[in-house]
Amino acid sequence: MWPFSERFPERTAAEVGTPVVEEGDVPQTQAEHEYDYIIIGGGTAGCVLANRLSEPAGTRVLLLERGAYRVNMSDRIPLLSANFLRAGAPKALYPSPTPAALAPSESSLFEVATGKALGGTSKINSMLYTRGAVGEWNGWEEKGCEGWGYEEMERYFKKSERATGVLAERDWHGTEGFWSTRAFPDFILPHWKKTVDVCESLGLPFVQDANSRDHPAYMCAAMDMTRTPEGERSSTETAFLPLTLVKERMDRLKIATHVVVTRIALEQDKEGGQPRAVGVYFESDEEDNAGMTYFARAKREVVLSAGAMGSPKILQLSGIGPKSHLESLGIPLVKDLPGVGSNLQDHVGILTIYKIPIQDSLDRLIVNPLSAIPPLLEYIAFRSGLFLFPLTQLSIFARSSLLDENSRMVLSSPSQADCTKAANTPDIEIMPLPMTQTLEPLPQGWGGLTFLSCLSQPKSRGSVRLASANPRAPPAVDLGYFSHPDDWIVVRKALNLARTLGEGVRAADITYKMEPHRVLPPNASEEQLKQFVSETARTSYHYASTCRMAAEDDPEGPGVVDSRLRVHGVKGLRIADASIMPQVIATHTQAPTVCIAEKCADMILQGHN
Numbered sequence: 001m002w003p004f005s006e007r008f009p010e011r012t013a014a015e016v017g018t019p020v021v022e023e024g025d026v027p028q029t030q031a032e033h034e035y036d037y038i039i040i041g042g043g044t045a046g047c048v049l050a051n052r053l054s055e056p057a058g059t060r061v062l063l064l065e066r067g068a069y070r071v072n073m074s075d076r077i078p079l080l081s082a083n084f085l086r087a088g089a090p091k092a093l094y095p096s097p098t099p100a101a102l103a104p105s106e107s108s109l110f111e112v113a114t115g116k117a118l119g120g121t122s123k124i125n126s127m128l129y130t131r132g133a134v135g136e137w138n139g140w141e142e143k144g145c146e147g148w149g150y151e152e153m154e155r156y157f158k159k160s161e162r163a164t165g166v167l168a169e170r171d172w173h174g175t176e177g178f179w180s181t182r183a184f185p186d187f188i189l190p191h192w193k194k195t196v197d198v199c200e201s202l203g204l205p206f207v208q209d210a211n212s213r214d215h216p217a218y219m220c221a222a223m224d225m226t227r228t229p230e231g232e233r234s235s236t237e238t239a240f241l242p243l244t245l246v247k248e249r250m251d252r253l254k255i256a257t258h259v260v261v262t263r264i265a266l267e268q269d270k271e272g273g274q275p276r277a278v279g280v281y282f283e284s285d286e287e288d289n290a291g292m293t294y295f296a297r298a299k300r301e302v303v304l305s306a307g308a309m310g311s312p313k314i315l316q317l318s319g320i321g322p323k324s325h326l327e328s329l330g331i332p333l334v335k336d337l338p339g340v341g342s343n344l345q346d347h348v349g350i351l352t353i354y355k356i357p358i359q360d361s362l363d364r365l366i367v368n369p370l371s372a373i374p375p376l377l378e379y380i381a382f383r384s385g386l387f388l389f390p391l392t393q394l395s396i397f398a399r400s401s402l403l404d405e406n407s408r409m410v411l412s413s414p415s416q417a418d419c420t421k422a423a424n425t426p427d428i429e430i431m432p433l434p435m436t437q438t439l440e441p442l443p444q445g446w447g448g449l450t451f452l453s454c455l456s457q458p459k460s461r462g463s464v465r466l467a468s469a470n471p472r473a474p475p476a477v478d479l480g481y482f483s484h485p486d487d488w489i490v491v492r493k494a495l496n497l498a499r500t501l502g503e504g505v506r507a508a509d510i511t512y513k514m515e516p517h518r519v520l521p522p523n524a525s526e527e528q529l530k531q532f533v534s535e536t537a538r539t540s541y542h543y544a545s546t547c548r549m550a551a552e553d554d555p556e557g558p559g560v561v562d563s564r565l566r567v568h569g570v571k572g573l574r575i576a577d578a579s580i581m582p583q584v585i586a587t588h589t590q591a592p593t594v595c596i597a598e599k600c601a602d603m604i605l606q607g608h609n
């Protein structure tokens with residue numbers, strides 16, 4: 001606990017639900033275990049929903065989260081909390097098989113990581129705050145997601161945001177919301193300035209704020225981050241569920257932690273013949289309390305916010321999903337919905353690594369932990385320096401079809417730079433990271449400077465299915481990378497651009513010690529490309545679209561929710577998290593996820609007024 005902090009009023013499973021004594025019909029509940037809304041998953045989106053849905057007095061809301069409430073120092077300091085591999089970090093981590101299109105390789109890094117705590121993945125992520133291109137949101141609307149164009153969504157971005165510092169002066173940022181955002185101070189490491197210069201020479205102009213409405217479609221941009229003016233991580237539970245607010249609303253907002261939701265209770269609706277979500281079954285995640293099932297009733301709606309892995313899993317456990325899959329596990333079918341758990345997307349990332357002197361790389365903190373002491377003291381005393389920043393400050397956005405053989409962006413008309421057009425959405429993002437990114441250690445004295453090249457509009461799709469009918473087992477995840485042949489064309493362009501950036505940074509100062517370590521050679525053969533990608537591909541943790549917002553029979557992939565986020569063919573059940581994105585948004589996913597939750601809460605409250 002943060003020293004001398006007051007206790008957060010978190011509840012146990014037994015305090016918020018009625019024990020289920022007999023299997024069978026939906027159980028009767030005590031009145032105190034009936035709620036207007038039950039939110040499953042107190043993660044990035046779930047905390048926003050809990051705040052907004054409990055705003056009207058007289059409304060009863062229950063939030064169920066399988067992780068803990070945590071306010072440790074290591075969860076607040078940006079650099080420490082972004083290192084989710086540290087012992088005790090609030091994460092769920094499980095391996096995923098090598099995607100079929102990639103040759104198994106000893107160094108393959110296929111692992112799924114998500115947050116497991118109140119605040120969810122917003123407690124462990126890299127704190128980058130990006131909204132996505134204006135044109136991409138407009139593209140959602142054009143494809144039938146009514147009400148999801150940028151103009152409407154900007155309202156929600158601003159509503160959630162409490163921008164400070166220079167961001168507060170920009171009219172596209174919000175200053176009255178809960179979630180703290182801030183620009184980075186000056187570049188902390190020298191490579192970023194050099195990277196900017198190389199980008200500009202390649203036709204990728206530097207933009208001060210990737211979230212402005214009218215920047216060029218392709219750019220090298222400074223990142224905004226989700227941190228407080230005091231230099232601490234602003235996760236969604238510290239932002240949207242601060243102790244003062246939770247105490248004020250204790251009569252109407254119950255927050256239960258260490259609770260695993262096992263399934264949603266569905267009753268046949270007498271009027272329309274459609275099933276209706278009427279409540280939620282859950283168990284305690286604490287060993288000494290395991291074994292008992294509890295039930296809480298939802299009088300109005302159940303909102304599923306268990307993330308792109310958790311939400312399809314819970315739907316499938318509840319009998320909503322692909323018929324043949326559910327039958328193979330003996331789960332009674334309630335609604336055949338083939339889109340549930342299909343269409344998994346992620347921005348697969350491929351590493352291009354240069355060696356630099358270890359003192360200029362974060363690798364030094366791993367090789368020599370004592371070297372962390374001076375910057376840690378600087379952070380404690382002044383809230384500045386290395387510990388203030390969670391891994392990167394800069395990102396590069398490009399479009400593969402416009403990159404020439406020298407990795408220059410060549411635009412044939414000014415309209416191609418217009419970021420409000422869906423067709424101009426970047427399909428490549430490259431992040432310069434001052435570290436090796438968990439491949440083999442470098443020779444002594446060297447650290448890594450990595451250009452992480454991500455496919456931001458992948459065409460490949462994977463899936464999330466149940467590994468068994470046991471609700472505690474992690475799901476069977478197929479990341480599906482490179483299952484679509486077009487992604488190979490984009491990745492070659494991305495890796496050529498990454499090499500051009502690296503070589504440009506090297507050439508900027510020939511006296512600086514920097515050498516290629518793992519770099520795709522120019523004119524690599526198909527075989528070399530495949531080998532390189534197999535060895536260095538990894539997740540960028542932007543899992544999305546496993547319950548996509550689209551028609552049930554959408555030719556681009558079956559949908560699960562409509563544009564009001566209601567599950568097709570089921571009443572009283574919505575989904576609000578990264579899983580509903582029609583396709584993974586071509587940027588970092590936390591701000592869009594918060595925006596989805598804001599809009600969902602608004603639609604629910606409007607519907608009940």
Ligand SMILES: Cc1cc2nc3c(=O)[nH]c(=O)nc-3n(C[C@H](O)[C@H](O)[C@H](O)COP(=O)(O)OP(=O)(O)OC[C@H]3O[C@@H](n4cnc5c(N)ncnc54)[C@H](O)[C@@H]3O)c2cc1C
Nearest residue numbers: 041043044045120121125126128261307310578588589590
């Ligand atoms: C290491 C890492 C770095 C990242 N960096 C960035 C970044 O810098 N910027 C950015 O924009 N995005 C980043 N992302 C991605 C972004 O954080 C996520 O896409 C986003 O937070 C997902 O939000 P969500 O609400 O969909 O899911 P989550 O935040 O994961 O919330 C789901 C919640 O549901 C709970 N849950 C699941 N199953 C159950 C169950 N059965 N019962 C009860 N509770 C359950 C989970 O414990 C979790 O708290 C990163 C992700 C990771 C993992």
